[in-house]
Amino acid sequence: MQSHIEIDAVEDEPTGLARFYATARRFMRNRSFAIGAVLFGSVVLVTFLGPLLTDVSPNALSMRNRFQPPSFDNLLGTDNLGRDMFARVIYGAQLSLMIGTSVVILNAIFGVMLGALAGFYARLDNILMRIADALMAFPAVLLAIGIAAALGPSSMTAIIALSVVYVPRTARVVRSSVLVVKELDFVMAARASGATDFRIIMKHVLPNSMAPMIVQLSFVFAYSVLSEAVLSFMGLGAPPTVPSWGILISEGRAYMREAAWLTVVPGVAIAITALGLNLLGDGLRDVLDPRMKVEEG
Amino acid sequence: MSSDTPILSIRDLTVDFAPKSGRLPAVSNVSFDVTAGEMMCVVGESGSGKSVTALAIMGLLAADTAISGNILFEGRDITRLSRREWQKIRGRQIGMIFQEPMTSLNPVFTIGRQLVETIRHHERVSVRAARDRAVELLDMVGIPSPRSRLDDYPHQMSGGMRQRVMIAIALICSPRLLIADEPTTALDVTIQGQLLDLLNDLRSETGTAIMLITHNMGVVAEVADRVTVMYSGCVAEQAEVMQIFDHPAHPYTSGLMNCTPKLTVTSAQLNTIPGSMPNPAAAPPGCLFAPRCELAIDACSEGRPAQVNLTGNHSSACIRAEMLLGESAE
Numbered sequence: 001m002q003s004h005i006e007i008d009a010v011e012d013e014p015t016g017l018a019r020f021y022a023t024a025r026r027f028m029r030n031r032s033f034a035i036g037a038v039l040f041g042s043v044v045l046v047t048f049l050g051p052l053l054t055d056v057s058p059n060a061l062s063m064r065n066r067f068q069p070p071s072f073d074n075l076l077g078t079d080n081l082g083r084d085m086f087a088r089v090i091y092g093a094q095l096s097l098m099i100g101t102s103v104v105i106l107n108a109i110f111g112v113m114l115g116a117l118a119g120f121y122a123r124l125d126n127i128l129m130r131i132a133d134a135l136m137a138f139p140a141v142l143l144a145i146g147i148a149a150a151l152g153p154s155s156m157t158a159i160i161a162l163s164v165v166y167v168p169r170t171a172r173v174v175r176s177s178v179l180v181v182k183e184l185d186f187v188m189a190a191r192a193s194g195a196t197d198f199r200i201i202m203k204h205v206l207p208n209s210m211a212p213m214i215v216q217l218s219f220v221f222a223y224s225v226l227s228e229a230v231l232s233f234m235g236l237g238a239p240p241t242v243p244s245w246g247i248l249i250s251e252g253r254a255y256m257r258e259a260a261w262l263t264v265v266p267g268v269a270i271a272i273t274a275l276g277l278n279l280l281g282d283g284l285r286d287v288l289d290p291r292m293k294v295e296e297g
Numbered sequence: 298m299s300s301d302t303p304i305l306s307i308r309d310l311t312v313d314f315a316p317k318s319g320r321l322p323a324v325s326n327v328s329f330d331v332t333a334g335e336m337m338c339v340v341g342e343s344g345s346g347k348s349v350t351a352l353a354i355m356g357l358l359a360a361d362t363a364i365s366g367n368i369l370f371e372g373r374d375i376t377r378l379s380r381r382e383w384q385k386i387r388g389r390q391i392g393m394i395f396q397e398p399m400t401s402l403n404p405v406f407t408i409g410r411q412l413v414e415t416i417r418h419h420e421r422v423s424v425r426a427a428r429d430r431a432v433e434l435l436d437m438v439g440i441p442s443p444r445s446r447l448d449d450y451p452h453q454m455s456g457g458m459r460q461r462v463m464i465a466i467a468l469i470c471s472p473r474l475l476i477a478d479e480p481t482t483a484l485d486v487t488i489q490g491q492l493l494d495l496l497n498d499l500r501s502e503t504g505t506a507i508m509l510i511t512h513n514m515g516v517v518a519e520v521a522d523r524v525t526v527m528y529s530g531c532v533a534e535q536a537e538v539m540q541i542f543d544h545p546a547h548p549y550t551s552g553l554m555n556c557t558p559k560l561t562v563t564s565a566q567l568n569t570i571p572g573s574m575p576n577p578a579a580a581p582p583g584c585l586f587a588p589r590c591e592l593a594i595d596a597c598s599e600g601r602p603a604q605v606n607l608t609g610n611h612s613s614a615c616i617r618a619e620m621l622l623g624e625s626a627e
Binding site: 122184185186188189190191192193194195196199203204207208210 | 355357360384385386387388389392393394395397400401402403404405406414415418419463466467469470
């Protein structure tokens with residue numbers, strides 16, 4: 001009897017690495033997760049390997065090489081001041097990912113905290129959610145533009161503005177799953193064993209609301225990359241000396257007929273990043289759905 | 298059994314749901330005692346207020362409820378404690394296990410982690426010491442090779458195993474009182490028997506009093522010292538287990554006993570008590586059981602019957618209790 005159970009336990013419990021491969025296989029079987037992971041993964045890869053891929057400075061002027069179409073010398077062509085578009089797009093990716101990551105971190109802290117409080121305490125719920133309603137009544141980009149305009153243009157401004165816009169949305173998602181989880185039996189059982197509210201939220205409610213949180217944060221990442229481009233396009237994000245994707249499009253706009261690559265290249269970069277993250281989020285939503293897990297039943 | 302001072306003493310407990318918008322009495326004027334080290338069974342069909350009483354003892358009722366009466370735990374009224382004071386009692390002095398072992402454990406952590414964290418929440422010990430204690434507890438509740446089971450997730454265990462883990466968690470602080478709310482209802486019969494034996498053993502080993510809530514008279518017969526029969530939020534009858542089976546003094550108790558299928562009698566249909574419990578919002582004026590009672594007389598629908606003390610610890614809320622006792626004595 002005893003040996004039986006031990007054998008079962010060994011079979012049920014694969015080693016760390018094997019479990020990682022099994023999980024990875026399950027995730028990659030989901031098509032949109034796989035495509036999203038490849039797209040976003042290559043954006044991240046290019047961003048970090050960027051300085052190795054090109055030795056051209058993104059701000060090096062070359063007046064003799066203005067408006068060069070894509071060629072072997074300049075993979076993605078040059079702009080009105082002869083700067084290499086490949087280098088500029090890669091350095092722009094750093095900014096986009098930095099801003100996206102910052103907004104996601106702020107969302108993970110404040111959105112999750114406020115959502116958990118609203119979901120857990122019915123009294124706070126009304127106050128917090130009415131504030132969220134008020135903020136969400138504005139169209140996202142318009143509100144971001146308003147806040148950024150009020151604070152003055154800078155990368156920090158963009159991060160703050162986008163966080164203010166997306167934190168209520170994240171809080172909403174977290175709140176709704178907290179509302180479900182806090183009614184589950186194990187929360188009552190934890191309370192009966194003397195757990196405090198803080199413990200219940202941290203150990204029981206939030207870990208069980210993880211899946212929608214991860215999905216929401218991946219969407220927030222996509223939207224912030226997109227909205228950051230909008231903000232800097234309008235001159236409300238990064239200063240013009242930084243090759244942000246939005247600034248690249250904004251600068252290239254004047255030469256759209258003669259040098260289409262100036263707008264198409266950063267446009268495609270934004271599209272790939274946002275598409276990759278959206279597919280990733282869609283895939284995560286399916287993969288993390290507990291109903292999809294066969295081994296839990 | 299022991300006539301010591303009770304560790305839990307409930308006096309005229311009344312719980313109303315939705316007190317603001319038309320009150321719904323879920324429990325009314327319930328009084329009973331649990332003495333140290335005894336197994337007290339609370340029996341009744343669904344909706345009779347057993348679980349609400351248990352949750353009231355634990356202070357776990359929803360916010361939209363009004364409690365009146367007293368719950369004395371070791372002589373101290375716990376109905377008006379602050380949140381913080383409640384948290385000190387729960388788990389430490391009174392433990393509780395629930396009906397649904399399948400969902401009562403947090404699915405995202407291993408059972409070892411859940412045990413260790415609860416242990417460390419209550420006692421200042423190192424992780425290693427807490428793990429050893431967890432192994433000890435799992436061993437005590439009869440889980441084979443406990444050390445290797447520590448790293449199992451709840452979904453890797455069967456319902457009976459999970460309920461054993463729940464009992465282990467409830468026993469961490471060796472509470473004076475353990476409330477078990479239908480702990481075996483969701484399990485199959487063989488596991489049911491094992492768990493009841495386990496509870497009984499733990500009671501004699503640790504001296505923890507157990508308040509066992511059930512709807513199964515078979516369970517009562519097997520483990521109870523004393524029995525409280527509840528019907529529609531009121532206590533119908535209280536007695537020691539032998540008395541209640543030999544001389545039931547409330548028609549509802551006899552009704553419940555008749556519903557237990559017997560091996561010696563072959564019948565196509567199981568016995569039932571006809572009718573259903575009254576709606577608490579529109580309860581009849583007299584005895585709440587009168588509409589379903591075969592023995593009801595006109596006097597039954599005139600005013601709530603009071604608890605009548607019969608012999609010793611035996612009491613019944615039936616105006617014809619003496620007659621019933623006389624009948625069964627013959």
